[in-house]
Amino acid sequence: MDILIYLIPASLLLGGIGLAAFFWALKDRQFEDPLGDANRILKPDWEDHPAPQSKSA
């Protein structure tokens, strides 16, 4: 059972990375328009180099 010494911190670390990613997404306002973002992938026009989005859309 010594393996637990590595596995538990590892699982916590991975979970923590997920949590940090969630915080980042939240701060980045990615939950602002879920319906619109879902539909945006269906837009017929696309760019090779999309401009950075305005954060307060």
Place this chain on the structure above:
Amino acid sequence: MTYVEHPSLMACPACAVVPSAERLASLAAPQSTRLMLSLPTAHCALCMTTIEHGLENLPGVRSARVNLSLRRVSVDADADVTADRLILNLARLGYEAHELDAGLLSATETDRQSQELLMRLGVAGFSMMNVMLLSVAVWSGAEDATRQLFHWISAIIALPTVAFAGQPFFRSAWACIKARRLGMDVPISLALILACAMSLFETVMGGRYAYFDAAVSLTFFLLAGRYLDHRTRAVARSAAEHLAALEVPRAQVLREGAEIVLPLAQVVVGDLVRVRPGGRMPVDGVVMDGASEVDRSLLTGETLPVYTGPGSRVSAGEVNLTGPLTLRVTAAGRDSSLHQMADLVAVAESAKTLYTGLAERAAQIYAPLVHLLSGGAFVFWLWQTGGDVRFAINISAAVLIITCPCALGLAVPAVVTAASGKLFRKGLLIKHGTALERLAEVDTVVFDKTGTLTLGLPEPVGLSDYPAEVISVAMALAAASSHPLAVALAAHSAAQGIRPAVLTALHEVPGYGVEGQWQGELARLGRATWVGATPLSVTATYLMLNGATFAFAFTDRLRPGAEVAVAALMAQGKQVVLLSGDGEGAVAPMAARLGITDWTANALPTDKAARVAALTAHGHKVLMVGDGLNDTAALVAAHVSISPASALDAARVASDIVLLGQDMAPIVDALRIASQARRRIKENFAISAAYNIVAVPLALAGLASPLAAALAMSLSSITVSLNALRLR
């Protein structure tokens, strides 16, 4: 709202003193504006592309981005781009749009709150997963040192999580206790604190059972319910607020010979106010100068414009149609008739919150019951075991945890969110938390006519009875005026392919009509008395040509979906009533066309409210649909009320639901979805009660393990959420 961006590129203090070239340039260049428009009919990727491209191709528009969840578009543009132009272009693309106040929108309080809730939800979810993982190991038989270690790690994760994520419950429970009330949040907080404290104690003592997983998953599920609830409300509230921001509270005041624009709050009695044609009266007053016609339909429901000249009294909210007017203010701001009506509404509004929703009624039964059970268990086991406090507390905490209303906390928000989302997609905005439940009880529907069943837009009838020559002259005259009847006449004849005659010396006589020369003859289009015709009983405009007079009658165009809606409501067995402030000549044919037998014309605002009150007194639950100031009292008196987005401010404030689009058919869906939603809520209560009936005896008997608690909690929460999603 305008804003100027000047990123500070300079670091040294000396440079900061010198205005940078960039700054100077930005001062000279046109400032940019951000405009927000509400788009009630946008719904898919194609709409999004069409709208964004359509707007971005306009000169002066820098970028446009649609938010489909909130049904709005934000546009960055040069300062000279007006919302009206954008709205006009969107109308050409086939999308209805209304302007919103961007200033209110940027970062509102509700927005911040929902971010905060979401963050707490994320934290609770993270630690729930980790603690559950450790708990599964314990449940499947970890012993001694391993179990101890796992309990300690769980404690390290769970305690900070509950302290952080549980704050919304602790805060509201504390507020309840201070107010000496027993809300749903008191047992929740008690369960969280007791579970944590007891588990920590057991961990220190090396005990078998720890409820850290229960405490954390409880927090998670309850936060999920709270977040759903908050989001539905926030979306509705912000959209309603922004609709309210449509009307700009300003007036053009003449002071010392100069015309200045003042906020309404600064206008005082005795000021001279100018109102341009097409403008809404900002104040009550007496006309000092100018002649015009005013449209009182929003206040009284009359569709016939009323002549006004020097000495006539006008009230705030009326629309000036033809000529500029100068008013001497008799009442402004708080004292104006418009505002007094709005105040009445505010009083009645607070009375309406007395309605207790299903959730509240459930909490009223639930909270005392849970405390009683848990306290009873504690006393019983203390007596039974001969004073074993640790065991007794264990049992009473287990009872609290198992009965804890995870499912109850989700039962209402999950259904309301699903239903409001559905209705929002159909173009209905639920403003009030209990509106859906009240809507489900409705058995009588009362409609207003002008602006509700109709669009308030006149449409000429029987044009083909006249010779083409007459129509083409009338059309040429009509084109020179901005009077709604003239605009309708010109547009309608143009649509029929008629070309306007060539007239000279065209000019508008404010308050009377338009005149011009046609083949050397005087031609006039306007009021009956002015052209020498005998007035009809319906809305009409009159033409004088070659000594003869012609009357063009108008009818109000029916709102799209109105016929379908009324027919469907009748098919559902609802009683449909039409109450209008308009004359009988206009109401009777409308009622006949819609198949409404119970109608009243010439109804005063008090008559409408009295009728609604009488229906209520007879035990009917009334849904009032209205848009005017004359409807507000009735809207407030009704059990639940709906107003279209084009309604007057006061009416929209008074109503529980706002119809965003022009189409009326969603009202029928709303009634259907509401009664379905109420059924789902009741089913959800039954489901969570069933789980409790099974689990509570186990807990009382001291047989509940953390595993049983976790199972009961997760299963009931998930079934309840799935049941909510069944809404169609």
